Amino acid sequence: AQSVTQPDIHITVSEGASLELRCNYSYGATPYLFWYVQSPGQGLQLLLKYFSGDTLVQGIKGFEAEFKRSQSSFNLRKPSVHWSDAAEYFCAVGPPTGNQFYFGTGTSLTVIP
Amino acid sequence: KAGVTQTPRYLIKTRGQQVTLSCSPISGHRSVSWYQQTPGQGLQFLFEYFSETQRNKGNFPGRFSGRQFSNSRSEMNVSTLELGDSALYLCASSSTLQETQYFGPGTRLLVL
Numbered sequence: 001a002q003s004v005t006q007p008d009i010h011i012t013v014s015e016g017a018s019l020e021l022r023c024n025y026s027y028g029a030t031p032y033l034f035w036y037v038q039s040p041g042q043g044l045q046l047l048l049k050y051f052s053g054d055t056l057v058q059g060i061k062g063f064e065a066e067f068k069r070s071q072s073s074f075n076l077r078k079p080s081v082h083w084s085d086a087a088e089y090f091c092a093v094g095p096p097t098g099n100q101f102y103f104g105t106g107t108s109l110t111v112i113p
Numbered sequence: 114k115a116g117v118t119q120t121p122r123y124l125i126k127t128r129g130q131q132v133t134l135s136c137s138p139i140s141g142h143r144s145v146s147w148y149q150q151t152p153g154q155g156l157q158f159l160f161e162y163f164s165e166t167q168r169n170k171g172n173f174p175g176r177f178s179g180r181q182f183s184n185s186r187s188e189m190n191v192s193t194l195e196l197g198d199s200a201l202y203l204c205a206s207s208s209t210l211q212e213t214q215y216f217g218p219g220t221r222l223l224v225l
């Protein structure tokens with residue numbers, strides 16, 4: 001069965017510190033992987049995506065993610081967090097064709113000064 | 114290029130009523146998907162349309178339905194509303210079935 005697990009419900013980091021948000025997936029075929037961010041009262045904004053090729057993908061706002069097939073993981077990282085990064089982050093997996101995404105339950109990020 | 118627009122943004126209904134939500138995709142996009150977001154269940158896939166045809170449907174009761182028009186605009190309908198239908202309903206569009214989805218701001222539905 002397809003599923004996405006984000007083990008960390010909530011993470012607090014200091015501004016300027018590094019960040020890693022974890023994502024593990026279970027999918028029967030080669031997945032397409034995504035990270036989205038949601039600010040309060042807003043829709044989802046795409047941070048980055050992985051379809052194939054280089055397993056380290058760069059996204060917007062200085063985020064990157066690494067696909068590790070052996071670990072079924074797609075962790076999101078940022079070397080230095082800004083206060084504006086405080087939001088909810090969702091990892092998603094989707095099929096090669098079609099848009100039936102499966103989302104994780106999200107990780108809420110708090111950034112303290 | 115304008116993003117995905119959803120109307121209305123907020124809606125209050127009472128149990129037993131029905132509701133219709135609208136989604137206008139990004140110009141040129143032919144695929145529209147709908148998701149329900151609740152604090153307890155997170156983001157759950159409702160259905161997906163491409164060129165006016167429903168391609169996939171999530172695990173929701175028949176009270177949830179949708180359609181897509183020839184201009185790619187989509188509507189979803191929920192009949193006989195229940196308290197548990199209170200949620201943020203998100204629409205996403207993509208140019209084809211293999212492209213990135215872009216999400217709208219959502220319609221927040223409150224059922225009293």
